[in-house]
Amino acid sequence: MAVLRIQFASEQLYHDGKLLHHPLVEGFLQLEACTRNLTGDDSTIPQVQYATVTRLIQRTEHSMICQALLDGTVEVVLKLGLSPSSRARIQVEGDHYEARLKRFWGSVVPICYGLYEGPVKRPSGLCNGISCIMLEYAGEPLENFVSLPREDKRAIMTMLGQLHSVSVQPQKFAARNVVQKNGAYRLIRFHDPTLHNCNFNGDFEWDEPCSGRLGCSELETAGVNMVAWDPEDIGIYLDAHGISTEDDCGDKEREIHMLVQRVTGLGY
Ligand SMILES: [Zn+2]
Incomplete structure (x- = not known):
């Protein structure tokens, strides 16, 4: 199962003074690729990819959009859904990129590099899921x-x-x-x-x-x-x-x- 490890600067993890409440793994927010791979070819995807967040574009209590550098080479945008409704929107967007929009990747719409999710165990023992779609940064x-x-x-x-x-x-x-x-x-x-x-x-x-x-x-x-x-x-x-x-x-x-x-x- 391919894994995406997202590294934030410490101040990027805060919103309204509250820390992102998902535990980090060795300093990274770790998500797993969805079983259906959006690129359609698992063999080309490294088992572990690293995205370093370079800029927060938008941050709310329920979602986060950031610009990041994937494996040190590719500029991407990460859209993270942190609440159930926001996660649902990420899933809808992933479905559209995978199905109807795939023929337009890199021409009419950005390339979609994948859909990722966790649940992640919180200190309280509860799981609070994250959904993430990774897109080409297109400006x-x-x-x-x-x-x-x-x-x-x-x-x-x-x-x-x-x-x-x-x-x-x-x-x-x-x-x-x-x-x-x-x-x-x-x-x-x-x-x-x-x-x-x-x-x-x-x-x-x-x-x-x-x-x-x-x-x-x-x-x-x-x-x-x-x-x-x-x-x-x-x-x-x-x-x-x-x-x-x-x-x-x-x-x-x-x-x-x-x-x-x-x-x-x-x-x-
Ligand atoms: Zn029309």
Whole structure:
């Protein structure tokens, strides 16, 4: 059984002054690979792998996301579920990476290096499980879509369309779902995607005003929110839905972004 040993700096183990309540083995948080191996080839996985946490990205009472260096060479992200609900989300994400998303590893979504879990015995004798998914570090999330070139917005929409083609639809798709590293984009956050029957016809019709012909209203909404079509065409779309574009001042594209943000309430 392959083992993942995670090494934290001592201060990274604290949250709100409380120590991570899972005992360490020789200074490491030790987890075992799930019996089903996400890479599909056990023989290539060392029996013991070491991940050194370099940065805490997010830490709550129930979960932890960190950046780490795997075996001193590979930059990875570790998502740890510490509570039952958080563990369930990690399991859901692992299931999606293993099944529907596998064909997109390293192109549309990060490579998934494995799913790990413990239970770990606490000093009290009780077991408090941990689930962990280890992903390729594919960069930092975008803060917004406003400053992206139009062709990048369309490339991201094309990637999103590929996910829809396998029925995966991230909920409330927004900039936080997109990471970027060295100019390459990847889509992330699959712990709560909805599965939907997509009727997208495969053609975004970038040279046409968006008008409900795509066959998938969710994709169309994501494209409008991102202003992936020409702002003039977005204006026509919004006008058709009874929304004023207030186009008497300012940069048209930024103005449309702000208008869409006000209308949808989505963060960028
Ligand atoms: Zn769809």
